[in-house]
Amino acid sequence: MLDTWIPAAEAASVALAREEGSAELWREVVAPGEAGAAxxxxxxxxxxxxxxxxxxxxxxxxxxxxxxxDHRDRQATDTRRNQHAG
Known part of the structure; x- marks a missing residue:
């Protein structure tokens, strides 16, 4: 599981440093996590x-x-959906 968490956490740190919004942050962490899983x-x-x-x-x-x-991808999808709905 660390194979997904470490790259995702590093991407999240970069996104937070750029002061990205929540949807952008989740978008940034999905790909590195999926690559780690693969x-x-x-x-x-x-x-x-x-x-x-x-x-x-x-x-x-x-x-x-x-x-x-998969969980991280669903979280990103839900965050984007909630931002567009509200």
Whole structure:
């Protein structure tokens, strides 16, 4: 999960330093988080339940990383939707 959190947090820090609004901030953190999640495809899981798969986990997005990236994407979508509605 840190594979998504660290790049997203770094992007959020940059967006906050530029004093971006909430919709812009979320837009900035989605892509780095998704890229971090995608990078887990090339890793063998060593933590969590997926670690039981060993080498068979290679080639698949880590479940926590994928879930976290999806959550961040939904948050960004909801924030944009709420700003346009109000």
């Amino acid at each position: 990078a887990t495809r090339s890793m063998v899981a060593v933590r969590g339940r997926t670690a039981r798969l060993g080498e068979r986990s290679l080639g698949h997005v880590g479940p926590a990383a994928g879930s976290d990236a």
